[in-house]
Amino acid sequence: MEFELIARHFTRAAPGAVLGVGDDCALLAPSPGMQLAVSSDMLLEGRHFSPQDSPAGLGHKSLAVNLSDLAAMGATPRWATLAIALPAADDAWLTAFARGFFRMADQHGIELVGGDTTRGALTISITVIGEVPPSQALLREGARAGDDIWVSGVIGSAALALAYRQGRLFMEQIDAAKVLPALYLPTPRIELGIALRGVASSAIDISDGLLADLGHILERSNVGAKLEFATLPTLPVAQAYLHEPVARDCMLAGGDDYELCFTAPVSRRDAVAAAAQSAGVAVTRIGRITAEPGLAVVDANGQALHFDRTGYDHFDE
Amino acid sequence: MEFELIARHFTRAAPGAVLGVGDDCALLAPSPGMQLAVSSDMLLEGRHFSPQDSPAGLGHKSLAVNLSDLAAMGATPRWATLAIALPAADDAWLTAFARGFFRMADQHGIELVGGDTTRGALTISITVIGEVPPSQALLREGARAGDDIWVSGVIGSAALALAYRQGRLFMEQIDAAKVLPALYLPTPRIELGIALRGVASSAIDISDGLLADLGHILERSNVGAKLEFATLPTLPVAQAYLHEPVARDCMLAGGDDYELCFTAPVSRRDAVAAAAQSAGVAVTRIGRITAEPGLAVVDANGQALHFDRTGYDHFDE
Numbered sequence: 001m002e003f004e005l006i007a008r009h010f011t012r013a014a015p016g017a018v019l020g021v022g023d024d025c026a027l028l029a030p031s032p033g034m035q036l037a038v039s040s041d042m043l044l045e046g047r048h049f050s051p052q053d054s055p056a057g058l059g060h061k062s063l064a065v066n067l068s069d070l071a072a073m074g075a076t077p078r079w080a081t082l083a084i085a086l087p088a089a090d091d092a093w094l095t096a097f098a099r100g101f102f103r104m105a106d107q108h109g110i111e112l113v114g115g116d117t118t119r120g121a122l123t124i125s126i127t128v129i130g131e132v133p134p135s136q137a138l139l140r141e142g143a144r145a146g147d148d149i150w151v152s153g154v155i156g157s158a159a160l161a162l163a164y165r166q167g168r169l170f171m172e173q174i175d176a177a178k179v180l181p182a183l184y185l186p187t188p189r190i191e192l193g194i195a196l197r198g199v200a201s202s203a204i205d206i207s208d209g210l211l212a213d214l215g216h217i218l219e220r221s222n223v224g225a226k227l228e229f230a231t232l233p234t235l236p237v238a239q240a241y242l243h244e245p246v247a248r249d250c251m252l253a254g255g256d257d258y259e260l261c262f263t264a265p266v267s268r269r270d271a272v273a274a275a276a277q278s279a280g281v282a283v284t285r286i287g288r289i290t291a292e293p294g295l296a297v298v299d300a301n302g303q304a305l306h307f308d309r310t311g312y313d314h315f316d317e
Numbered sequence: 318m319e320f321e322l323i324a325r326h327f328t329r330a331a332p333g334a335v336l337g338v339g340d341d342c343a344l345l346a347p348s349p350g351m352q353l354a355v356s357s358d359m360l361l362e363g364r365h366f367s368p369q370d371s372p373a374g375l376g377h378k379s380l381a382v383n384l385s386d387l388a389a390m391g392a393t394p395r396w397a398t399l400a401i402a403l404p405a406a407d408d409a410w411l412t413a414f415a416r417g418f419f420r421m422a423d424q425h426g427i428e429l430v431g432g433d434t435t436r437g438a439l440t441i442s443i444t445v446i447g448e449v450p451p452s453q454a455l456l457r458e459g460a461r462a463g464d465d466i467w468v469s470g471v472i473g474s475a476a477l478a479l480a481y482r483q484g485r486l487f488m489e490q491i492d493a494a495k496v497l498p499a500l501y502l503p504t505p506r507i508e509l510g511i512a513l514r515g516v517a518s519s520a521i522d523i524s525d526g527l528l529a530d531l532g533h534i535l536e537r538s539n540v541g542a543k544l545e546f547a548t549l550p551t552l553p554v555a556q557a558y559l560h561e562p563v564a565r566d567c568m569l570a571g572g573d574d575y576e577l578c579f580t581a582p583v584s585r586r587d588a589v590a591a592a593a594q595s596a597g598v599a600v601t602r603i604g605r606i607t608a609e610p611g612l613a614v615v616d617a618n619g620q621a622l623h624f625d626r627t628g629y630d631h632f633d634e
Contacts, residue, residue, distance in 0.1 A: 019454070037341075037343070044435060123402070125359055
């Protein structure tokens with residue numbers, strides 16, 4: 001049966017589970033004393049990815065965006081389930097998708113323990129479960145006035161790649177090649193999230209755009225923020241396009257970066273640097289949390305900049 | 318924003334969670350020493366339900382079918398996530414769906430702790446997490462030759478209702494009214510599953526049809542089975558239609574019953590009866606596990622009956 005054929009692609013030994021794929025439920029033995037971090041996402045063709053996208057890349061990305069939620073909590077990845085609807089049981093497609101999925105899984109020590117397959121428009125729904133010691137999860141609500149605001153890696157690259165792909169931004173092909181991996185092969189900042197336990201005062205991953213996601217921290221923490229546009233870390237190639245409004249927009253409101261945006265007290269700058277070094281990822285200070293609510297972006301002269309969009313909304317766009 | 322409007326429908330206090338809806342992940346504190354049972358399902362409009370279905374019923378059923386997987390493991394429901402794609406943010410629809418969903422959730426003590434909403438063809442993906450003491454989960458693999466085969470409640474009702482709805486079976490309206498609730502408002506056998514811990518040797522829930530689901534037990538347990546057709550428990554109203562091949566087919570191969578099919582040693586008949594009584598649900602012995610592989614259905618004279626279909630396959634049908 002086609003159905004069993006599909007299941008075979010996703011049935012692998014799960015030594016970290018008591019029981020993996022194949023019964024009514026997976027059975028898991030959580031580490032004693034740890035809390036669980038759980039997140040579910042749904043990705044739809046035509047909305048979150050295009051029919052032309054590589055299936056291996058899609059396997060990578062669909063798990064990566066879920067792992068990114070664990071990273072933003074400082075959780076250690078453990079187990080995942082995958083529910084997938086497919087228009088047909090295309091063996092080559094499934095082989096490639098599973099390759100991308102399991103490569104990402106192996107990289108971060110997460111095991112696929114269950115799921116569901118059905119016929120329908122391509123839809124991918126993943127639930128990830130991670131572990132974090134009690135009281136050490138990185139929440140959105142802990143930012144305090146005076147805290148530094150940090151981001152990992154570079155931002156805007158995925159949005160620039162999308163703008164290029166959609167013909168909204170002209171880029172030289174050689175430049176586009178440098179930003180496209182950010183869109184198709186994002187890296188969840190798992191090690192950084194874990195290293196920031198006890199260091200960061202709040203954290204979120206940048207999936208909907210810097211302003212929108214930082215906005216969630218501000219709202220939950222009941223504070224404001226001032227960002228310096230010039231300090232936002234970008235790929236060198238992006239600098240050449242920042243005179244274009246659409247490119248500036250990508251920096252502030254572009255989704256799909258999956259970098260971490262986090263806050264930490266000024267007194268913890270050394271600890272943040274040490275966490276970043278141990279995780280092997282650059283981090284950049286981009287502004288400061290303020291007691292007054294609101295989110296201001298200023299230029300090098302302290303002048304407020306204004307932007308139309310505040311981020312990607314999966315329902316409004 | 319529409320997006321936030323939707324999230325509001327699914328944001329409720331979750332006193333059983335450290336942190337519920339609203340951060341990158343939910344945070345859960347599993348009970349010390351318990352194992353976790355985890356299951357994910359995806360339901361698609363046009364495949365698992367119809368656009369005409371009541372949203373409150375859909376909220377009920379989409380959670381019920383997931384709870385049924387926990388029931389089949391003997392797990393106690395704890396937490397759920399819901400990822401949902403919707404063509405539009407229809408407030409009345411969402412209110413009704415949430416009402417059905419949360420009524421079912423409250424009935425079984427499961428809390429919605431996270432999820433995702435996006436725009437697209439109506440798609441519902443739920444992950445449930447339950448708890449079960451180590452070594453007490455009901456698996457598919459424990460059936461032994463000589464064990465009794467049992468089912469809870471009555472079977473075939475949901476399939477009869479679907480056959481009626483699809484015009485494949487003529488039923489008097491007054492009769493149809495008696496089977497339709499089985500299709501739209503299935504009852505997950507949570508209490509029975511818990512009561513069968515340490516009693517049943519194997520268990521599964523009947524989602525794809527008795528033969529198909531019992532077949533999974535046989536395959537995993539490396540045994541066979543002989544069923545007596547005349548012993549299969551049905552609603553009294555169904556008896557009047559059993560001369561029709563489609564109705565007999567509904568009994569053996571009809572999906573969506575969400576009753577439990579389980580096995581237990583003959584020596585545990587009293588314990589099974591006590592479990593059923595404590596759970597407030599009838600159970601019926603329908604056959605016996607055999608050492609020889611294969612699944613035979615016999616009539617009252619021991620003559621083998623033959624059937625074309627062996628169950629509902631979400632991919633082949």
